[in-house]
Amino acid sequence: MSKTPSKTPQAIRGTQDIFGAEAEAFAFVVETFERVRKLYRFRRVEMPVFERTEVFSRAIGETTDVVSKEMYSFEDRGGESLTLRPEFTAGMARAYITNGWQQHAPVKLATHGPLFRYERPQKGRYRQFHQLDAEIIGAGEPQADVELLAMADQLLRELGISGVTLQLNTLGDADSRDAWRAALVAYFREVRGELSEDSQERLDKNPLRILDSKDARDRRFVADAPRIDQFLSDEALRFFESVTSGLDAAGVKWARAESLVRGLDYYRHTAFEFVPDEGSAAAAALGSQSTILGGGRYDGLMESLGGPPTSAVGWAAGIERLAMLLDPTSPSRFVDMRQNRAFKADLAALELVPSAREDERVTAQLANLLRRLDISVVTTFSGKPQRRFEKARDHGHARSVGSFGRRGDKFELYLVNRTLDDPDFEALSNRLQQNGEFKFEACSVRRTHSGVAAHVWTVS
RNA sequence: GCGAUCGUAGCUCAGUUGGUUAGAGCGCCGGUUUGUGGUACCGGAGGUCGCGGGUUCGAACCCCGUCGAUCGCCCCA
Incomplete structure (x- = not known):
């Protein structure tokens, strides 16, 4: 930037020009995803990069950070409010409804590409970033969750990424989740004044989030907070047990994470994230960004867009974050050229x-x-x-x-x-x-x- | 939106308490040498020190502003 002539326009903050070894790593992630997705017979879809704004505001939830302050929205020449996609799921749900993909249900879909969120850039986080995405739409059985997670697990293994574990939780069905949420609000309201400023705000907007606050003032109350397990209906409990036993049978390692709640409103039942283990090389490589792949079940989403009740599960993974975890010293894929590390594929x-x-x-x-x-x-x-x-x-x-x-x-x-x-x-x-x-x-x-x-x- | 650190050559960086024409390595260009496991030699081009203002006899260095980058908070992939 320093001595670029003033006439040259600058790149937009938070965008990247990816080149060299990083570009090779990026391509390797995408190619591996394409290979694995075919093994599981997920069908490739291409999606628009922008949608009507309401696709996202209704699907994701008005009060979420993504919708309330992170969307790239603009009016087109016809006065319509459009938004650059901040995630894949809402647009895929819209496509499922408007194209009548119900006729193919259950459908397993996979895609990847750029997404846009107006945030402060930092390590592993950009305003234009890229995700891999896999969804199973129209399947309410826990086996769908298991297969989806097995694919994610295999993807990470084929990328050679280690030091990462699947953190798994259930949010229960709508009733379980609502009851739990009410109990949490009641519990934290008692000690409102002693919570961090952020959590006092979360109490109104997104009380579940208090559970994974990093602030010590919050943590001492989190330990004794009401747990989802107390509010799980029999059916919700059975569902979760089928998922966990299915994962065990499939050889997918997981860890229960009781305080894992996903940020978006539409999640029900299974919620999960693949997170680097504390102190691992992967954790160091990612900085303060921890989740590399996250998702869950979103049975209520279709209805919020005016579609029929449809159950679905999906996940998304950050391509940049996965690329940062590739091992550049791995002899199978890289060769060391002086200080510059280049992929063999680049030679x-x-x-x-x-x-x-x-x-x-x-x-x-x-x-x-x-x-x-x-x-x-x-x-x-x-x-x-x-x-x-x-x-x-x-x-x-x-x-x-x-x-x-x-x-x-x-x-x-x-x-x-x-x-x-x-x-x-x-x-x-x-x-x-x-x-x-x-x-x-x-x-x-x-x-x-x-x-x-x-x-x-x-x-x- | 908030906080911290940082902007000197194409790249990575030196630049001593403010003091002549701002330096190195790599890269680039040219010459010599040589056919070869990552290290030959010599020379050259290239910089409004991010930008604007201020302090000073004098600013890359001190002060203010601004733009940009990096990292963190929030949130997320």
């Missing part, structure tokens, strides 16, 4: 440089041939010819570096490996000899004085 197989200026055109030709043979190639034509090779070797972006050019009346491809994992030169050699454009003679291996193997093909 081309081969960097090709012409040995002299007059060899530039044949080199480009060879690069194209190699790409048709499914070998990723980057070329370097800038800078001094003699120094290109050296530069590519020392600072390049490929696993191997090759120099190509005239050698007498023939050409020569001189290839050296830069990374510790040697490519399959024999296979490469076979592939090279199969093409029709260049005639590759057999590969020979030369040892340099330092003992490094250089692979050389004579080409005519």
